[in-house]
Amino acid sequence: MFTLRDRRTGDLFDRWSDLGEKRRRLLDRSWAGVFRNHLLGALPADALCRHLDDRLGRPSKDLHVVIGVLLLQQLHDLTDAQAVEALAFNMAWHYALDVRSDADCYFCEKTLRNYRRLFIEQGFDEVLFRALTDRLVQAFSVDTSRQRMDSTALRSAMRTMTRLGIVVQTISKFARELERHHPDFYEQIGQEVVRRYVDREGDGAFAHTAPSVSKRRLGEAGQDLLSLAFQFRETSAGKLPSFLILERVLRDQFEIVDADCGPQDKPTAIVREPKDVPCDTVGNPADPDASYNAHKGHGYVAQIVETYCEDDGQEEREEEIATTPDLITHVAVHKMTVHDGHRLPDALNDLRARSLTPTVMLADSHYGSSDNMALTHQRDIDLVAPARPAKGACRGQLTLEDFVLDETGLVVLCPNEVKPISTSAATAKLQARFDLSICRQCPYMQQCPVQAAKRDGQFARFQYTPERAANQKRRLYERSEAFLKLYRWRAGIEATMSRLKHQMKLASLRVRGMSRMRYVVNLRALGLNIRRSAAIGA
Numbered sequence: 008m009f010t011l012r013d014r015r016t017g018d019l020f021d022r023w024s025d026l027g028e029k030r031r032r033l034l035d036r037s038w039a040g041v042f043r044n045h046l047l048g049a050l051p052a053d054a055l056c057r058h059l060d061d062r063l064g065r066p067s068k069d070l071h072v073v074i075g076v077l078l079l080q081q082l083h084d085l086t087d088a089q090a091v092e093a094l095a096f097n098m099a100w101h102y103a104l105d106v107r108s109d110a111d112c113y114f115c116e117k118t119l120r121n122y123r124r125l126f127i128e129q130g131f132d133e134v135l136f137r138a139l140t141d142r143l144v145q146a147f148s149v150d151t152s153r154q155r156m157d158s159t160a161l162r163s164a165m166r167t168m169t170r171l172g173i174v175v176q177t178i179s180k181f182a183r184e185l186e187r188h189h190p191d192f193y194e195q196i197g198q199e200v201v202r203r204y205v206d207r208e209g210d211g212a213f214a215h216t217a218p219s220v221s222k223r224r225l226g227e228a229g230q231d232l233l234s235l236a237f238q239f240r241e242t243s244a245g246k247l248p249s250f251l252i253l254e255r256v257l258r259d260q261f262e263i264v265d266a267d268c269g270p271q272d273k274p275t276a277i278v279r280e281p282k283d284v285p286c287d288t289v290g291n292p293a294d295p296d297a298s299y300n301a302h303k304g305h306g307y308v309a310q311i312v313e314t315y316c317e318d319d320g321q322e323e324r325e326e327e328i329a330t331t332p333d334l335i336t337h338v339a340v341h342k343m344t345v346h347d348g349h350r351l352p353d354a355l356n357d358l359r360a361r362s363l364t365p366t367v368m369l370a371d372s373h374y375g376s377s378d379n380m381a382l383t384h385q386r387d388i389d390l391v392a393p394a395r396p397a398k399g400a401c402r403g404q405l406t407l408e409d410f411v412l413d414e415t416g417l418v419v420l421c422p423n424e425v426k427p428i429s430t431s432a433a434t435a436k437l438q439a440r441f442d443l444s445i446c447r448q449c450p451y452m453q454q455c456p457v458q459a460a461k462r463d464g465q466f467a468r469f470q471y472t473p474e475r476a477a478n479q480k481r482r483l484y485e486r487s488e489a490f491l492k493l494y495r496w497r498a499g500i501e502a503t504m505s506r507l508k509h510q511m512k513l514a515s516l517r518v519r520g521m522s523r524m525r526y527v528v529n530l531r532a533l534g535l536n537i538r539r540s541a542a543i544g545a
């Protein structure tokens with residue numbers, strides 16, 4: 008049976024009147040005041056009610072307090088024991104949650120865990136983030152016409168492992184789970200496997216494998232992995248979560264060669280070359296949802312969108328700025344293997360569904376693809392994001408940006424200020440031809456993209472697509488003062504990432520798995536919004 012205390016009817020007496028004026032003001036101006044005055048009444052308790060019977064069973068805790076405790080636990084990065092203690096004894100928590108009975112001041116840790124599990128399973132963290140952020144946007148009259156977007160890599164509570172370590176840990180995890188759920192099957196896997204992978208002692212254990220022999224040992228471990236996969240694939244043990252991880256590791260790290268083709272008369276697991284191992288492989292069996300990115304390592308990526316103010320050089324805006332916090336309006340957690348640019352449409356859809364669509368969106372070059380430009384153009388959003396640098400420019404080559412083009416995209420002058428002999432335009436290609444004898448004398452010949460025409464040896468030819476010509480205009484505009492003036496506000500989101508990681512402690516998480524990561528990131532981003540609102544003044 009669920010409990011929802013009436014929070015709409017005012018109190019006849021102020022239960023906090025025994026607080027002195029100064030202490031009361033301190034509370035009102037802190038996160039506790041923001042939470043109590045603006046958010047407590049907007050908590051989505053109805054969503055939680057649907058999972059509890061309205062008549063049967065023991066009365067639940069007040070659901071407003073339940074949701075509030077889960078949020079405040081993340082806001083302060085507390086363990087379950089610390090959260091329970093804070094709820095019991097911390098006056099700021101009592102004030103924020105408006106606890107009205109002694110029963111509401113006490114949770115056992117198991118209750119907290121059960122509600123959190125329900126929250127994570129049902130995805131209420133996203134509902135909570137959206138509902139409360141929208142309320143803060145309204146309460147503080149935040150201008151959402153200007154927003155910026157970026158991503159940051161996050162790491163769950165998992166350690167980095169070698170490939171051999173991943174295989175050993177995978178077998179060990181499967182063996183331990185098998186012992187718990189299917190003791191009869193556990194008896195069948197053999198003492199040798201148990202000694203080497205579970206007990207990890209004696210000859211042949213992998214604990215102290217030297218790097219020089221690790222590749223050979225990886226092959227041995229792979230063979231054991233393959234034997235276990237064949238042994239249990241068709242049994243009920245094949246449905247264990249750890250067996251599914253085992254199959255994934257086997258598929259990603261090894262190539263299975265049939266008995267007829269392999270060096271032995273039985274199927275063999277051949278170690279894959281590192282370049283053939285997919286990025287979305289298991290990096291640690293403790294967190295199979297994490298994926299790999301060559302630049303960012305193992306973990307997850309969080310997409311963040313926030314509002315911003317252009318807060319210098321305009322005196323008439325000072326008053327508005329002082330009362331308007333920058334708020335995170337969209338959060339999403341993804342695998343490392345998902346490109347940033349592909350996440351922009353989802354973010355815009357989410358903002359549109361909540362009537363928070365910006366008119367200007369700043370983002371880095373990962374979001375500035377031509378598809379995203381076309382999408383934002385359709386929706387009347389000005390996406391200010393640089394195009395990716397031309398491939399040749401990264402290698403020190405001259406590119407189309409170094410040529411002067413006319414309005415139609417045809418070359419007028421080359422980087423050496425030589426006019427082309429002729430130019431032509433077809434549907435798929437534009438072309439300029441230069442005198443090869445001049446090009447041979449040119450100091451830029453080695454870096455220039457022109458090529459000696461094969462059929463006609465007198466000319467050097469340069470071909471490019473109409474899209475490339477359009478991109479040239481965009482890249483030249485990105486060097487202009489007007490673009491830089493607008494784009495410089497994008498860098499402010501790096502400070503938000505830093506605050507999320509260090510103030511809200513996303514850099515040292517205690518959780519693993521996609522759903523738990525999503526829960527923590529949503530609630531901590533919401534926590535940062537509450538802190539920012541409190542800093543402006545409750």
Ligand code: SF4
Binds near residue numbers: 423425467
């Ligand atoms: S190589 Fe030819 S086209 Fe290229 S910069 Fe020199 S003169 Fe111009």
